[in-house]
Amino acid sequence: MPSILAHELTCEQVQELKDAFNRYDLDSSGTLSATEMRLALISVGHEITEAELYDLIRTVTVGDGQELDLQHFMQMMAPRMADMDSDEALGRTFKLIDRDHDGFISGQDVRAIMLILGEVVTDEDIRDICRAVDMDGDGHISLRDFMSFMHSPI
The missing domain is CATH 1.10.238.10 (EF-hand)
Structure with missing residues (x-):
């Protein structure tokens, strides 16, 4: 997959996102609907409101597109995964201090x-x-x- 990600993902993160995408592509369409996307996000540790979800979808789609393919799903999730890793590092730093x-x-x-x-x-x-x-x-x-x-x- 060509890298159009603003944040680099580790191989483990890419695999985690692929697994979540495939697990929640309930109709096997190769895209995630908003409902499927919310389930996938929750499965990788991101609780999100419906309004936040639609705001997030708009960051990677043009127009009224509300379904995402794997590439756009990863593009949408890359910054969130980076923030999650950042929070883990901050938690470890807090414990040290x-x-x-x-x-x-x-x-x-x-x-x-x-x-x-x-x-x-x-x-x-x-x-x-x-x-x-x-x-x-x-x-x-x-x-x-x-x-x-x-x-x-x-």
């Missing part, structure tokens, strides 16, 4: 990682960093806060 494994990154954790990176920071710097990363403002840096911060535009 969370030295006491309590599910939160503390000011002490931030100070320790900054020292490892060779950065000398003041108490005020630590408070500023923690406030910036604590996206929900509850006083704790959770995994969700960390991921939201890391995915936010700079």
